[in-house]
Amino acid sequence: MxxxxxxxxxxxxxxxxxxxxxxxxxxxxxxxxxxxxxxxxxxxxxxxxxxxxxxxxxxxxxxxxxxxxxxxxxxxxxxxxxxxxxxxxxxxxxxxxxxxxxxxxxxxxxxxxxxxxxxxxxxxxxxxxxxxxxxxxxxxxxxxxxxxxxxxxxxxxxxxxxxxxxxxxxxxxxxxxxxxxxxxxxxxxxxxxxxxxxxxxxxxxxxLLPLSDEEVKSEVLRVAGEDFDESSLTDDVIGLAVGSPGKALYYAEHAKVWCKLAADFVVHSLRGNYTDLFMELSETSLSDAYEANRFLEVLSFLLADLLREQAGARLRMPETTTSVGLANFPRVDATALELALVAVQETMSRIESRRVTATMSLQSLSLKLFEGYK
Missing domain, CATH: 3.40.50.300 (P-loop containing nucleotide triphosphate hydrolases)
Structure with missing residues (x-):
């Protein structure tokens, strides 16, 4: 045989x-x-x-x-x-x-x-x-x-x-x-x-099942080559990958900017600092629909992690999630975070349909992200 x-x-x-x-x-x-x-x-x-x-x-x-x-x-x-x-x-x-x-x-x-x-x-x-x-x-x-x-x-x-x-x-x-x-x-x-x-x-x-976190690291290093910066595979990047070496490679390139922007998006939206947020969004150049939605995946993941933090569960993006300082916003409960997640998903659908530009969609999202909880 x-x-x-x-x-x-x-x-x-x-x-x-x-x-x-x-x-x-x-x-x-x-x-x-x-x-x-x-x-x-x-x-x-x-x-x-x-x-x-x-x-x-x-x-x-x-x-x-x-x-x-x-x-x-x-x-x-x-x-x-x-x-x-x-x-x-x-x-x-x-x-x-x-x-x-x-x-x-x-x-x-x-x-x-x-x-x-x-x-x-x-x-x-x-x-x-x-x-x-x-x-x-x-x-x-x-x-x-x-x-x-x-x-x-x-x-x-x-x-x-x-x-x-x-x-x-x-x-x-x-x-x-x-x-x-x-x-x-x-x-x-x-x-x-x-x-x-x-x-x-x-x-x-x-x-086909996702890989373990250790397998993700191993496969990324195997296919990425000698020039790849291993330090870019942070805990937050591995968490964002959710068992996908392909996503780990993608976020290793973008996570440093996008994780900070996601945390700022939450904090600025809660504080009403829209001018600062709009400026940061324009500097990050998220006018492309694909990249805008990949950023919104990071934002969505952060909101889900904030829910985990409230429940005392293990965080997948520990550095970014703790940087938000959710304890400073006592009015933001699980319901607020769940509604924010829905708003992000709706925005991703609008961007994907090309009905509204990515820039306008992101600005609109920041205005309504925590409506009623600010």
Whole structure:
């Protein structure tokens, strides 16, 4: 019997054991959907699975050196991936359509760049822009490559599959209804609820768990490289990550500014120091909708931590939470904090919908954050 080994953190070992058992017993499904929070390693596991399926070693898979393993690791083998793209990127000409010697970027060039970024750091949470999506053209490009498969096993990783638009989802559904022989689809998603139920029902569901705090630190240091400043992995950053190395890497870059701003946001809102707060917001440059909502995640986490502080529970952001000095505001009780959390979530929805600018939304939030408790 061929032995299979899928590497990864101990916290996700149960999921890997389930997959390795299916591989050994030759009952691996042709479509699998891996879901879980952002940045916990879904794409990393997908790449491990792809190598195991494509490996041709007669004893141990993935071996890492056979043709199948090398193809799975080759960012130039773009037909093994479907990734979200900006509209202009997705509509770029194919390499088959450009003239010889042309320096114009093709859709394969854009896809290769994304694959390289994922392979460099599979935990990264900001590799795709908020406007990137999976179009029906990208799905058609995937299916058109099936004719060139030959007799080898084909794997296709569909990253962030919940970003399929309606046409792409319907096109993929037709493919799932009759999957070509020796072809396997590995879908990853942060939000399986956003996907068509008919697609979900045709895939083996695999939920990936967050990592422990120690595993988060270990994985961040492993993928970040020698130039990474380990001191940026503060207790507050690890707390914000909630088991996600990808979020830890992201917040390691932003937390120093955003944690202070979140604490100031609460204190200035309570004291009515709106001029100072508006000035600080403008200096932090949160006009981009994506970054504004990532900051609001920090603010939301802080408010939840203030609730924990009132209840005497362990804090996830000890330094930032204690800096607020909630004892100086005796009128702010659990109800006030819960209402503030609701207000933050509503603001995030407005920013995401692009109905109001991020700057105006943040200013409006500061005015009503603790309405009636100041």
């Amino acid at each position: 061929i032995e299979y080994t899928l590497n990864g953190p101990a916290s996700q070992e149960r999921a890997r054991i389930r997959l390795m058992s299916a591989l050994r017993e030759n009952r691996f499904p042709q479509a699998i959907l891996i879901d879980g929070p952002a940045g916990i390693g879904k794409k990393r596991l997908a790449m491990e699975i792809a190598k195991a399926l494509q490996c041709t070693d007669p004893n141990m898979r993935p071996c890492g050196h056979c043709f199948g393993c090398r193809m799975a690791d080759d960012s130039g083998a773009t037909d093994g991936w479907v990734v979200p793209m900006e509209s202009a990127e997705a509509h770029a000409r194919s390499s088959d359509d450009v003239s010889a010697g042309s320096k114009a970027k093709t859709v394969e060039d854009f896809k290769k760049a994304y694959i390289e970024e994922i392979q460099k750091n599979p935990y990264r949470v900001d590799v795709f822009s908020t406007g990137a999506f999976i179009s029906v053209d990208l799905m058609r490009m995937m299916t058109s490559s099936f004719a060139m498969k030959g007799d080898r096993v084909r794997t296709v990783i569909i990253a962030e599959a919940d970003r399929m638009n309606e046409s792409a989802a319907n096109a993929f559904l037709k493919t799932l209804e009759e999957v070509p022989p020796d072809t396997y689809f590995i879908l990853t998603t942060n939000s399986r609820e956003k996907m068509l139920q008919t697609i979900r029902s045709r895939c083996l569901a695999l939920h």
